[in-house]
Amino acid sequence: MPRGSNLERVSAFNQAVVLDLVRRSESGMSRVELIGATGLSTQTVSNIARRLLDLGLILESGKVHVPQGKPRTTLIIDPKSKYAVGAHLDPSMLTFVLLDLAGTVVHRKHLAVVAVAGPNETVARIADAIEDLISETDIERSRVLGVGIAAPGPIEFDQGAVVGPPMLTGWERVELRESLGKATGLPVFLDKDSAAAAHAELWVRDKRSDQNFAFVYLGSGVGAAVVMNGEVVRGSSNNVGEIGHFSTGEGGRLCGCGRKGCLGISIMPVELVNDGVSQGILPGPVDNSDLRQVTDHFHKLAALADAGDESASALLEEAAARLARAVEDIANLLDVDGIVFGGPSWPPVGTRYLEVLHTALANRLAIGMIHQVELLGSVLGEDITAVGAACIVLDHVLAPRSGGLLLE
Amino acid sequence: MPRGSNLERVSAFNQAVVLDLVRRSESGMSRVELIGATGLSTQTVSNIARRLLDLGLILESGKVHVPQGKPRTTLIIDPKSKYAVGAHLDPSMLTFVLLDLAGTVVHRKHLAVVAVAGPNETVARIADAIEDLISETDIERSRVLGVGIAAPGPIEFDQGAVVGPPMLTGWERVELRESLGKATGLPVFLDKDSAAAAHAELWVRDKRSDQNFAFVYLGSGVGAAVVMNGEVVRGSSNNVGEIGHFSTGEGGRLCGCGRKGCLGISIMPVELVNDGVSQGILPGPVDNSDLRQVTDHFHKLAALADAGDESASALLEEAAARLARAVEDIANLLDVDGIVFGGPSWPPVGTRYLEVLHTALANRLAIGMIHQVELLGSVLGEDITAVGAACIVLDHVLAPRSGGLLLE
DNA sequence: CGGGCTTAGTCAAATAAATTGAGTTAGGGA
DNA sequence: TCCCTAACTCAATTTATTTGACTAAGCCCG
Numbered sequence: 037m038p039r040g041s042n043l044e045r046v047s048a049f050n051q052a053v054v055l056d057l058v059r060r061s062e063s064g065m066s067r068v069e070l071i072g073a074t075g076l077s078t079q080t081v082s083n084i085a086r087r088l089l090d091l092g093l094i095l096e097s098g099k100v101h102v103p104q105g106k107p108r109t110t111l112i113i114d115p116k117s118k119y120a121v122g123a124h125l126d127p128s129m130l131t132f133v134l135l136d137l138a139g140t141v142v143h144r145k146h147l148a149v150v151a152v153a154g155p156n157e158t159v160a161r162i163a164d165a166i167e168d169l170i171s172e173t174d175i176e177r178s179r180v181l182g183v184g185i186a187a188p189g190p191i192e193f194d195q196g197a198v199v200g201p202p203m204l205t206g207w208e209r210v211e212l213r214e215s216l217g218k219a220t221g222l223p224v225f226l227d228k229d230s231a232a233a234a235h236a237e238l239w240v241r242d243k244r245s246d247q248n249f250a251f252v253y254l255g256s257g258v259g260a261a262v263v264m265n266g267e268v269v270r271g272s273s274n275n276v277g278e279i280g281h282f283s284t285g286e287g288g289r290l291c292g293c294g295r296k297g298c299l300g301i302s303i304m305p306v307e308l309v310n311d312g313v314s315q316g317i318l319p320g321p322v323d324n325s326d327l328r329q330v331t332d333h334f335h336k337l338a339a340l341a342d343a344g345d346e347s348a349s350a351l352l353e354e355a356a357a358r359l360a361r362a363v364e365d366i367a368n369l370l371d372v373d374g375i376v377f378g379g380p381s382w383p384p385v386g387t388r389y390l391e392v393l394h395t396a397l398a399n400r401l402a403i404g405m406i407h408q409v410e411l412l413g414s415v416l417g418e419d420i421t422a423v424g425a426a427c428i429v430l431d432h433v434l435a436p437r438s439g440g441l442l443l444e
Numbered sequence: 445m446p447r448g449s450n451l452e453r454v455s456a457f458n459q460a461v462v463l464d465l466v467r468r469s470e471s472g473m474s475r476v477e478l479i480g481a482t483g484l485s486t487q488t489v490s491n492i493a494r495r496l497l498d499l500g501l502i503l504e505s506g507k508v509h510v511p512q513g514k515p516r517t518t519l520i521i522d523p524k525s526k527y528a529v530g531a532h533l534d535p536s537m538l539t540f541v542l543l544d545l546a547g548t549v550v551h552r553k554h555l556a557v558v559a560v561a562g563p564n565e566t567v568a569r570i571a572d573a574i575e576d577l578i579s580e581t582d583i584e585r586s587r588v589l590g591v592g593i594a595a596p597g598p599i600e601f602d603q604g605a606v607v608g609p610p611m612l613t614g615w616e617r618v619e620l621r622e623s624l625g626k627a628t629g630l631p632v633f634l635d636k637d638s639a640a641a642a643h644a645e646l647w648v649r650d651k652r653s654d655q656n657f658a659f660v661y662l663g664s665g666v667g668a669a670v671v672m673n674g675e676v677v678r679g680s681s682n683n684v685g686e687i688g689h690f691s692t693g694e695g696g697r698l699c700g701c702g703r704k705g706c707l708g709i710s711i712m713p714v715e716l717v718n719d720g721v722s723q724g725i726l727p728g729p730v731d732n733s734d735l736r737q738v739t740d741h742f743h744k745l746a747a748l749a750d751a752g753d754e755s756a757s758a759l760l761e762e763a764a765a766r767l768a769r770a771v772e773d774i775a776n777l778l779d780v781d782g783i784v785f786g787g788p789s790w791p792p793v794g795t796r797y798l799e800v801l802h803t804a805l806a807n808r809l810a811i812g813m814i815h816q817v818e819l820l821g822s823v824l825g826e827d828i829t830a831v832g833a834a835c836i837v838l839d840h841v842l843a844p845r846s847g848g849l850l851l852e
Numbered sequence: 853c854g855g856g857c858t859t860a861g862t863c864a865a866a867t868a869a870a871t872t873g874a875g876t877t878a879g880g881g882a
Numbered sequence: 883t884c885c886c887t888a889a890c891t892c893a894a895t896t897t898a899t900t901t902g903a904c905t906a907a908g909c910c911c912g
Binding site: 040042053074075080189192199248270271272273275279280281284285295297361362365370371372407443 | 814
Binding site: 040042043044046066067068078079081082085086102103104105106107108109 | 857858859860861862863868869870871
């Protein structure tokens with residue numbers, strides 16, 4: 037439904053715009069700079085600054101001397117005013133981070149996933165971990181805005197439920213948002229791991245409203261997220277980016293879906309590790325259900341390749357080539373100005389994959405004649421998903437969204 | 445840049461929202477209905493309605509009697525108040541339509557493309573055709589808001605230039621917007637054929653802000669457009685949807701890019717026709733550069749298949765199967781709630797393709813367990829692109845865009 | 853070292869939008 | 883005919899941004 041807007045919305049939106057600018061600026065912003073950046077009048081910015089100061093969200097820090105005239109008063113975010121918890125429910129590991137308003141990780145925590153534990157028990161363990169995470173710092177609980185939790189897709193966003201991630205047995209339709217909300221007493225935001233990672237990336241990169249990129253997420257499986265005009269695209273059910281069965285051209289491993297060369301099966305760590313074992317590159321056997329062990333072996337495989345093992349390199353390069361084919365299609369379809377790669381499985385193989393990607397995609401992109409398409413590894417490491425989950429909370433509460441102006 | 449908003453913007457936006465609702469409603473809307481649909485207050489809607497009446501854009505038509513109380517006054521768009529020209533620059537044909545504000549085609553015109561004529565001469569012919577299109581009706585020129593022109597991608601949107609469509613020789617970097625603007629004295633909007641078609645589809649379908657669909661455009665080649673939240677996604681350079689080299693799995697024709705089974709080469713009419721000729725299904729030879737002839741033969745091929753010719757059917761079904769593979773990937777990536785097919789080459793093969801698509805994609809979509817993904821043929825026929833080009837003009841001038849609330 | 857200049861930012865009044873509440877209009881039913 | 887309801891409008895109020903006058907804080911220069 038196309039809905040109207042009103043003054044209250046405008047006010048809230050403008051305040052969010054200003055707060056967001058201050059929050060994202062490395063070293064604070066003066067009121068004049070905000071005027072330039074927002075297009076708002078002097079007085080409006082002055083009023084909004086006053087309001088945010090009263091709310092305790094921002095602080096007046098030093099002054100910046102300009103060649104002439106009165107020095108500018110720098111406004112900075114008060115990092116200690118609000119916090120957000122981010123959790124990453126990965127089949128191989130549970131990660132928790134506590135972020136302050138400036139986006140700094142204040143505290144973090146890891147927990148092993150107990151495969152036999154059912155959802156109920158796991159939710160209780162997550163709630164306990166979050167409780168510990170907060171209490172181990174001296175932060176007042178009331179300053180915590182909420183909990184963001186990232187899980188493998190697909191998800192039922194409206195119900196806040198995990199539907200049945202391939203690697204988590206017994207997790208068919210678990211209403212994570214409600215149960216975790218009850219257990220913690222905090223607002224809970226559930227989202228896909230890839231979408232969370234894209235939020236983290238969006239936070240780290242320059243915030244420009246004209247940002248268009250796809251985020252390719254490598255974890256136990258593969259997923260993607262799409263960022264258009266500086267916002268993570270949500271799709272009709274918040275399940276954008278299910279690229280596990282993307283076609284990667286001819287040949288390849290036989291996928292469970294009955295076809296060959298699906299992207300997921302071509303680059304999943306567990307598959308590469310199994311091939312590595314059967315080719316005698318890695319020591320075996322590997323228990324495929326023990327994802328911690330798979331991850332370790334995957335790191336070993338990458339290390340071997342880096343050390344010059346030809347067979348290990350060949351395995352990884354075949355995977356990267358298939359990834360390149362999928363990325364080419366994604367870039368051509370979406371007309372992005374960059375593809376960012378990240379996720380738990382990215383760091384060990386990132387450098388190698390990027391080389392293959394650059395070579396494979398040179399002159400391959402349809403929009404190549406109009407503009408460049410950058411290929412980048414995320415600067416964020418293995419915590420990216422949990423950090424992103426916390427960013428979702430911060431963004432939801434604080435950030436200006438284009439739809440935020442509309443009524444209802 | 446994240447920019448603020450102000451009251452003036454809100455006012456203009458709300459007015460656009462109301463006008464858009466009235467324009468899209470089949471039989472008009474009363475003020476109360478508008479209040480419900482927009483979330484605005486009684487008085488605001490009353491004021492906006494007054495303003496639009498004064499501008500002559502809407503009319504008070506009849507009254508609707510409700511069980512009790514004062515009857516509702518129906519507001520309808522005044523179709524004759526404004527018009528827009530839509531042009532479709534296709535390698536095989538030039539199409540022109542004149543749309544009124546209600547979206548009805550008031551007048552249309554076709555022109556053969558003269559292959560040997562260069563861009564300059566063609567632009568002059570287009571301008572003449574537009575002049576004729578308007579003057580052949582008794583519509584005042586001042587009521588024409590502008591000209592939308594759809595061309596095969598990729599395009600340079602900022603310069604309003606066609607870059608070099610595969611089928612139009614001599615059209616490297618032609619600044620169509622400027623030259624046509626000078627020739628006609630009207631504002632010109634250049635866009636990709638697939639994006640234009642998506643605009644037309646968006647106009648015809650229920651306008652719901654939660655619309656998410658991909659439009660697959662079959663013309664001389666293949667393209668796509670993406671609609672998210674009721675808006676056509678523009679990408680970083682307005683070149684979303686270059687899916688000509690999408691991978692469609694194993695095998696297939698050898699593409700000019702050196703790989704097999706690219707989507708474009710797999711379903712382009714010219715390729716299917718050539719195969720039809722070489723297999724003796726169609727009479728030959730066919731001059732591949734004469735796209736009118738190719739189109740005719742393509743229709744013949746479809747007719748043969750419909751008449752029961754096994755070889756013709758096999759050709760088309762192989763093409764449809766490859767299209768299905770690409771569509772699966774697109775749907776999974778974008779989490780759309782539907783895929784709409786259309787474009788000049790769609791009508792003859794639509795029914796047949798849809799059957800194949802339905803069968804091929806049943807149980808194939810990752811989001812299938814969350815929600816249905818509809819596969820639909822566009823109800824708009826061969827004029828869809830030209831109509832869409834005109835819709836772009838109307839939308840640009842009249843429709844509320846989420847970004848329209850922001851300053852600058 | 854004080855006046856002039858420039859830039860940053862605030863106070864107060866004006867403006868413009870939506871909202872609120874009272875009042876009017878137009879029908880149906882008892 | 884009177885009462886009730888729903889649709890709509892008029893007038894006053896609220897709330898946001900904007901505009902214009904003013905203050906604050908530094909530098910330059912005579």
